[in-house]
Amino acid sequence: MLKKKEKYIVAVVGATGAVGNEMVSILEERNFPVGQLRLFASERSKGSTINFHGKPVSVEVLKDDVFEGIDIALFSAGGQRSLDFAPAAAKAGSVVIDNSSAWRMDPSVPLVVPEVNSHDLMWHKGIIANPNCSTIQMVLPLKPIHDAAKIKRIVVTTFQSVSGTGMKAMNELHEQCTAFLNFREITPKVYPHQIAFNCLPHIDSFLDNGYTKEEMKMVNETRKIMGDQSIKVTATTVRVPVFKCHSESVNIETEKKLTANEVRAILSSKAGIVVYDAPQKNIYPLPIYVAGKDETYVGRIREDESVENGINMWIVADNLRKGAALNAVQIAEKLIE
Numbered sequence: 001m002l003k004k005k006e007k008y009i010v011a012v013v014g015a016t017g018a019v020g021n022e023m024v025s026i027l028e029e030r031n032f033p034v035g036q037l038r039l040f041a042s043e044r045s046k047g048s049t050i051n052f053h054g055k056p057v058s059v060e061v062l063k064d065d066v067f068e069g070i071d072i073a074l075f076s077a078g079g080q081r082s083l084d085f086a087p088a089a090a091k092a093g094s095v096v097i098d099n100s101s102a103w104r105m106d107p108s109v110p111l112v113v114p115e116v117n118s119h120d121l122m123w124h125k126g127i128i129a130n131p132n133c134s135t136i137q138m139v140l141p142l143k144p145i146h147d148a149a150k151i152k153r154i155v156v157t158t159f160q161s162v163s164g165t166g167m168k169a170m171n172e173l174h175e176q177c178t179a180f181l182n183f184r185e186i187t188p189k190v191y192p193h194q195i196a197f198n199c200l201p202h203i204d205s206f207l208d209n210g211y212t213k214e215e216m217k218m219v220n221e222t223r224k225i226m227g228d229q230s231i232k233v234t235a236t237t238v239r240v241p242v243f244k245c246h247s248e249s250v251n252i253e254t255e256k257k258l259t260a261n262e263v264r265a266i267l268s269s270k271a272g273i274v275v276y277d278a279p280q281k282n283i284y285p286l287p288i289y290v291a292g293k294d295e296t297y298v299g300r301i302r303e304d305e306s307v308e309n310g311i312n313m314w315i316v317a318d319n320l321r322k323g324a325a326l327n328a329v330q331i332a333e334k335l336i337e
């Protein structure tokens with residue numbers, strides 16, 4: 001358990017990655033009370049440095065015995081590293097906030113979006129899981145609607161940016177766009193197909209039921225975070241050639257009737273949500289404008305005319321920030337409150 005202190009020793013594991021880099025920036029931006037920052041990555045990053053509050057911090061190689069004295073460890077180095085090292089960190093007394101999917105569905109590990117279920121932080125035993133990026137931005141606006149009208153069913157299609165796959169995928173999109181526009185041959189490396197000027201209805205690996213792991217994460221994590229196993233969820237997750245921000249087309253059916261205006265009113269009053277919805281003036285959330293923002297943007301709110309109590313909406317958030325690094329730092333902020 002975390003002891004109250006003026007300043008904390010904070011570790012970022014996977015500091016050289018897309019999410020890790022963002023974590024360091026967000027700790028700095030939000031003036032998190034960091035007494036000492038420790039940065040970890042693989043052997044490949046040995047000797048590199050990352051600036052924090054204007055000073056270079058050396059990246060260390062991740063090992064089992066590095067966690068002594070670390071108060072909070074933000075993990076973002078892939079599932080295998082989380083499985084291998086998070087228990088050692090927790091045993092050494094650190095509170096681990098893990099970005100990978102390794103611990104999310106473990107019943108002894110809380111899965112937390114602070115605006116939705118910060119009460120679940122009460123029962124952590126040293127490891128807290130940060131949900132999947134697509135799930136975070138969906139449950140944030142859906143929870144207050146669920147509280148007001150009880151959601152029975154969610155149908156979601158995602159349009160997920162390449163930064164969701166990490167640094168290598170961002171480089172791949174860049175390189176493929178350049179190659180395509182210069183009539184050069186494209187050889188996909190990160191994804192099974194060309195991502196430039198294309199859409200791939202395939203995120204993570206396929207399961208026996210025909211869904212991908214990413215789609216089933218949205219189903220299972222949504223129920224765990226919202227604390228309601230009765231909500232029916234079906235998802236189709238699509239990778240699109242966008243650098244930052246995931247977009248989602250979300251359709252919900254509720255027990256109680258809500259009008260589009262009522263939904264706008266509910267969402268407008270909630271922290272972390274911006275209702276950006278004036279389609280007559282071409283105003284709706286767009287990845288290029290939401291990139292770098294902390295809030296989750298919701299627009300195109302309208303009643304689904306094909307069912308009795310249905311609502312459609314379009315949700316966009318920065319997957320590296322609210323979908324990952326910011327949510328993790330917000331959990332840390334709740335812990336020290």
Ligand SMILES: NC(=O)c1ccc[n+]([C@@H]2O[C@H](COP(=O)([O-])OP(=O)(O)OC[C@H]3O[C@@H](n4cnc5c(N)ncnc54)[C@H](OP(=O)(O)O)[C@@H]3O)[C@@H](O)[C@H]2O)c1
Pocket residue numbers: 013014015016017018019020040041042043044045046062076077078079081099100101131132133163164165166167168319320323324
């Ligand atoms: N990208 C997102 O939007 C997003 C959202 C939610 C969750 N996540 C999760 O966050 C994690 C990181 O994602 P990312 O997008 O930041 O990936 P990334 O850009 O590929 O970065 C991976 C990081 O992990 C480190 N790493 C890899 N193997 C390691 C090892 N054996 N020992 C120590 N460090 C090692 C890398 O260090 P080197 O530079 O030294 O290789 C790098 O710092 C993943 O579990 C991912 O599923 C990502």
